[in-house]
Amino acid sequence: MKIGEVGLLTNDVVRLADFYKALLNIDNGSSDIVHQTLIADETMLTIYNDGSVKENNNRNMCLAFTVDDVDEEYQKLLKLGTDIIEKPETRPWGARNMSFYDPDRNIIYFRSFI
Incomplete structure (x- = not known):
């Protein structure tokens, strides 16, 4: 078994995805406001807005x-x-x-x- 994806849930997909694009020096060619896949290798990194409001206080x-x-x-x-x-x-x-x-x-x- 492998971890297939790590997803970051956010209120602002574009802002968070743009940060990770700059951080990781990658361009996924997307400006989608709901879902973006940034890394698509063995374990994917995605940024996603599932429609719920995030409090941005993840401590876990x-x-x-x-x-x-x-x-x-x-x-x-x-x-x-x-x-x-x-x-x-x-x-x-x-x-x-x-x-x-x-x-x-x-x-x-x-x-x-x-």
């Missing part, structure tokens, strides 16, 4: 992305005006991690392995 889930260089991504996030939770730091187990909020206040981690 986060996303983690493995990146080549956390410090490079940190500089990119600063240019995007992203709200940083934790600056890049090397962990005792060897990973270099950082965390930040997306526009809906979901917690996102970037990590690289040295």
Whole structure:
């Protein structure tokens, strides 16, 4: 069994999808206001408005992305005006991690392995 999709439910699909397009340096060619698929590899990343109002106070889930260089991504996030939770730091187990909020206040981690 594999996880087939991670979906972020939002009140504003375009705003959140545009953030992730800039963050991940991808373009899905869509400006759909209801549903956008951003990553369509083994595990998909979708942004979706199911019609219900979101309170944007999710405290039970986060996303983690493995990146080549956390410090490079940190500089990119600063240019995007992203709200940083934790600056890049090397962990005792060897990973270099950082965390930040997306526009809906979901917690996102970037990590690289040295």
